[in-house]
Amino acid sequence: xxxxxxxxxAVCALRDVSFAARPGTVHALCGExxxxxxxxxxxxxxxxxxxxxxxxxxxxxxxxxxPAEAVRAGISMLYQESDLAPDLTVAENIFLGAERLLGGxxxxxxxxxxxxxxxxxxxxxxxxxxxxxxxxxxxTPAKRQxxxxxxxxxxxxxxxxxxxxxxxxxxxxxQELFAIIRGLRNSGMTIVYISHRLDEVLRIADEVTVLRDGxxxxxxxxxxxxxxxxxxxxxxxxxxxxxxxxxxxxGEVFFEAREISDRAGRVRKVSFRLHRGEIVGLAGLxxxxxxxxxxxxxxxxxxxEGEFFLDGNKVxxxxxxxxxAHRIALVPDDRSYSGIIPSLSGAANLLxxxxxxxxxxxWIPRRRELRLGEGIGRYLRLEWPSPRTPAGRxxxxxxxxxxxxxxxxxDIRLLVLDEPTRGVDVESRREIYELMTHFVRRGRTILxxxxxxxxxxxxxxxxxxxxxxRMVGDLKTKEVSREEVMGLAAVDGL
Amino acid sequence: MKFYSxxxxxxxxxxxxxxxxxxxxxxxxxxxxxxxxxxxxxSVTGIAAVGMTFVIIIGGIDLSVGAMLSLSAMVTAVSxxxxxxxxxxxxxNGEYVSLGLLPMLGGALCGIAVAGFCGxxxxxxxxxxxxxxxxxxxxTMVVFRGGSLLINDGRPAMTSDCNWLDVGNVLGIPAxxxxxxxxxLAGGFLLQYTTFGRYIRALGSSPRTALHVGIDITRLRxxxxxxxxxxxxxxxxxxxxxxxxxxxFSAGIGLELDVIAAVLIGxxxxxxxxxxxxxxxxxxxxxxxxxxxxxMLDISIYWQMVTxxxxxxxxxxxxxxxxxxxDIARENTGN
Numbered sequence: 001x002x003x004x005x006x007x008x009x010a011v012c013a014l015r016d017v018s019f020a021a022r023p024g025t026v027h028a029l030c031g032e033x034x035x036x037x038x039x040x041x042x043x044x045x046x047x048x049x050x051x052x053x054x055x056x057x058x059x060x061x062x063x064x065x066x067p068a069e070a071v072r073a074g075i076s077m078l079y080q081e082s083d084l085a086p087d088l089t090v091a092e093n094i095f096l097g098a099e100r101l102l103g104g105x106x107x108x109x110x111x112x113x114x115x116x117x118x119x120x121x122x123x124x125x126x127x128x129x130x131x132x133x134x135x136x137x138x139x140t141p142a143k144r145q146x147x148x149x150x151x152x153x154x155x156x157x158x159x160x161x162x163x164x165x166x167x168x169x170x171x172x173x174x175q176e177l178f179a180i181i182r183g184l185r186n187s188g189m190t191i192v193y194i195s196h197r198l199d200e201v202l203r204i205a206d207e208v209t210v211l212r213d214g215x216x217x218x219x220x221x222x223x224x225x226x227x228x229x230x231x232x233x234x235x236x237x238x239x240x241x242x243x244x245x246x247x248x249x250x251g252e253v254f255f256e257a258r259e260i261s262d263r264a265g266r267v268r269k270v271s272f273r274l275h276r277g278e279i280v281g282l283a284g285l286x287x288x289x290x291x292x293x294x295x296x297x298x299x300x301x302x303x304x305e306g307e308f309f310l311d312g313n314k315v316x317x318x319x320x321x322x323x324x325a326h327r328i329a330l331v332p333d334d335r336s337y338s339g340i341i342p343s344l345s346g347a348a349n350l351l352x353x354x355x356x357x358x359x360x361x362x363w364i365p366r367r368r369e370l371r372l373g374e375g376i377g378r379y380l381r382l383e384w385p386s387p388r389t390p391a392g393r394x395x396x397x398x399x400x401x402x403x404x405x406x407x408x409x410x411d412i413r414l415l416v417l418d419e420p421t422r423g424v425d426v427e428s429r430r431e432i433y434e435l436m437t438h439f440v441r442r443g444r445t446i447l448x449x450x451x452x453x454x455x456x457x458x459x460x461x462x463x464x465x466x467x468x469x470r471m472v473g474d475l476k477t478k479e480v481s482r483e484e485v486m487g488l489a490a491v492d493g494l
Numbered sequence: 495m496k497f498y499s500x501x502x503x504x505x506x507x508x509x510x511x512x513x514x515x516x517x518x519x520x521x522x523x524x525x526x527x528x529x530x531x532x533x534x535x536x537s538v539t540g541i542a543a544v545g546m547t548f549v550i551i552i553g554g555i556d557l558s559v560g561a562m563l564s565l566s567a568m569v570t571a572v573s574x575x576x577x578x579x580x581x582x583x584x585x586x587n588g589e590y591v592s593l594g595l596l597p598m599l600g601g602a603l604c605g606i607a608v609a610g611f612c613g614x615x616x617x618x619x620x621x622x623x624x625x626x627x628x629x630x631x632x633x634t635m636v637v638f639r640g641g642s643l644l645i646n647d648g649r650p651a652m653t654s655d656c657n658w659l660d661v662g663n664v665l666g667i668p669a670x671x672x673x674x675x676x677x678x679l680a681g682g683f684l685l686q687y688t689t690f691g692r693y694i695r696a697l698g699s700s701p702r703t704a705l706h707v708g709i710d711i712t713r714l715r716x717x718x719x720x721x722x723x724x725x726x727x728x729x730x731x732x733x734x735x736x737x738x739x740x741x742x743f744s745a746g747i748g749l750e751l752d753v754i755a756a757v758l759i760g761x762x763x764x765x766x767x768x769x770x771x772x773x774x775x776x777x778x779x780x781x782x783x784x785x786x787x788x789x790m791l792d793i794s795i796y797w798q799m800v801t802x803x804x805x806x807x808x809x810x811x812x813x814x815x816x817x818x819x820x821d822i823a824r825e826n827t828g829n
Binding site: 066067068069071072083084085086087088092093096097098099101108109110112 | 687688689690692693695696698699700702703704705706707708709763767768
């Protein structure tokens with residue numbers, strides 16, 4: 001790719017970016033959110049057309065007007081969201097749009113038997129645990145990914161673009177995926193690997209390209225860089241102190257969960273206590289029951305057994321409405337921002353749970369809403385053109401800050417945050433941490449669910465560890481090491 | 495296995511309802527004549543249901559099929575009469591006109607072509623102008639009904655000679671029933687054994703995926719709605735033949751509900767991606783048996799409406815319940 005530029009309205013997403021990947025290598029594309037890596041890869045995959053610049057495949061210039069054309073030229077992309085038809089079988093998906101036909105008198109008749117056989121052969125030769133006739137909806141994300149890899153191979157892909165492929169995988173599945181990627185590389189394929197997760201990128205990549213604000217700031221061998229260097233390239237500065245100073249002293253216990261379980265068996269007899277003014281981390285692998293525990297506390301899913309105590313009194317938290325009435329709220333791990341109402345203004349989204357508190361019971365005076373929104377926005381340092389801007393058009397970091405910030409001025413006293421900084425750039429992360437520190441200053445409490453160990457160690461007073469639906473550790477942050485927490489979370493290690 | 499289990503419940507319901515009516519009115523209900531009659535009456539709903547199955551599999555809906563049937567029946571009847579030498583005044587007065595074979599064939603083709611065009615129009619509105627299927631076909635429903643009333647100023651068009659689809663038979667089986675099963679088998683074949691069927695299932699299951707693998711989803715949508723229109727035209731021909739004329743006020747009133755009910759009862763998912771012809775057949779028969787049996791037991795048409803409505807809601811609730819249940823089952827097995 002040479003001198004690629006792309007604008008969206010007034011925003012220049014890419015400026016004269018050149019990028020070259022050789023056969024038989026894993027080429028990592030790094031950058032913060034909004035740096036342009038997704039846009040670049042989508043241009044390569046034919047989703048967007050560049051405003052200027054050219055793309056060459058094996059020395060020939062190409063121009064794709066659709067993803068299907070890119071696929072025909074040997075470039076396949078594994079999108080963040082699965083790109084399979086969930087109601088079709090594995091074999092049907094692998095051959096979708098490239099069906100084997102019987103070629104008899106009736107045109108376009110399917111040769112299902114042959115497609116099943118060929119699928120079986122492909123599965124065998126890669127050692128996957130799949131069956132051709134399984135409906136894709138019944139597969140785990142990791143297995144769907146394997147189906148997508150086979151689908152790409154079946155289209156004779158020479159370049160495979162993977163956008164955050166490990167986002168929904170467990171550590172073990174990530175290992176398996178890396179083995180698959182290495183196998184593909186050794187067979188001569190080019191893999192363009194896009195990820196936020198620096199440690200993964202550095203583990204798998206042969207070559208690294210770093211984008212910052214739509215400009216290519218580094219392209220070169222993996223061996224020539226280390227993690228610090230890449231962070232500096234991505235942020236344009238040294239990795240600064242992310243976590244604000246905190247010197248609060250947690251108060252007395254005010255919330256207790258006693259032997260709570262959910263109906264699906266993903267949370268089993270979990271007990272813990274929370275103190276006033278405390279930030280408590282909840283660590284564990286994906287699937288350990290962390291998010292499910294959060295949903296139980298906040299009434300999003302019903303309790304199968306167990307009880308909750310607030311200030312020593314037994315309470316039923318059987319719906320989100322009930323939980324908020326008890327002043328407990330959840331900010332879910334949520335890539336599509338279902339907590340945001342995209343068509344309402346940023347100000348309205350900020351005020352959504354707080355209208356009553358600001359004396360707006362029925363009638364909402366527009367000017368007052370905007371003024372309040374503006375004031376709070378300045379206080380939260382929100383990046384928005386105006387409080388009037390529909391929330392759906394705001395940057396990801398701003399939306400995340402609205403999701404957390406709206407509770408900051410409410411009377412909520414226990415806020416459960418599920419992965420609050422996933423997919424957020426460094427600057428917004430620091431601001432989110434400041435908001436959290438602010439929140440607990442007046443004796444309020446945060447339960448922080450995170451897969452990011454530095455975040456847990458930087459922010460919390462205490463860390464609870466879950467494994468397989470059970471609580472396996474309750475540790476003072478200052479007294480444990482990362483290795484201990486990891487060891488508790490995963491006996492079989494990472 | 496899931497493929498069959500979605501039809502198991504409606505099949506049991508069909509058997510149960512059949513047994514119930516057989517027990518309540520053994521002489522009349524179980525009479526061969528009545529059973530054949532149920533099939534004959536169901537053939538109109540059934541042929542339209544084949545088209546609707548395709549539409550629902552791609553995640554769409556067509557509310558206009560009843561009005562479309564009325565319009566195509568009107569066009570068929572009027573063009574048969576015109577081709578036989580009648581003029582509009584004679585048609586307006588309902589005079590008897592003897593119909594020749596060629597005019598009948600020509601009229602039938604005209605009616606089917608008009609219905610196909612109606613379907614094409616629906617498809618264009620939905621696929622190209624991106625109007626939500628429910629609203630687009632709600633609009634065209636009124637347009638088509640209005641059109642069918644306009645043709646003869648609200649009066650019916652009588653075609654007493656053209657009833658061979660109704661009285662004619664093949665080896666003792668009514669021609670309409672034979673036609674229904676032929677259409678059903680062809681539909682099942684398309685769905686199961688051709689790329690067309692594979693692509694519409696992919697489109698309904700995940701439009702984005704279909705687009706990415708190079709399927710022209712705009713064209714495919716138009717084709718599916720057009721096909722539905724053509725089949726409604728065929729159903730309209732049968733309806734007209736049975737009534738010996740086209741009655742623009744009453745023809746196809748409420749048909750869309752019976753057709754959608756049949757397809758949903760048969761296990762098609764309103765969110766797209768799933769549906770089979772076997773299921774739709776079960777749905778059509780269930781609705782047919784219910785209507786016939788209830789009429790026989792002198793249960794009012796209003797109760798029949800309530801029953802069909804409740805059945806549709808039950809099918810929809812079942813679809814939701816199953817999809818939620820499937821999620822939980824998958825998470826538990828970690829499969």
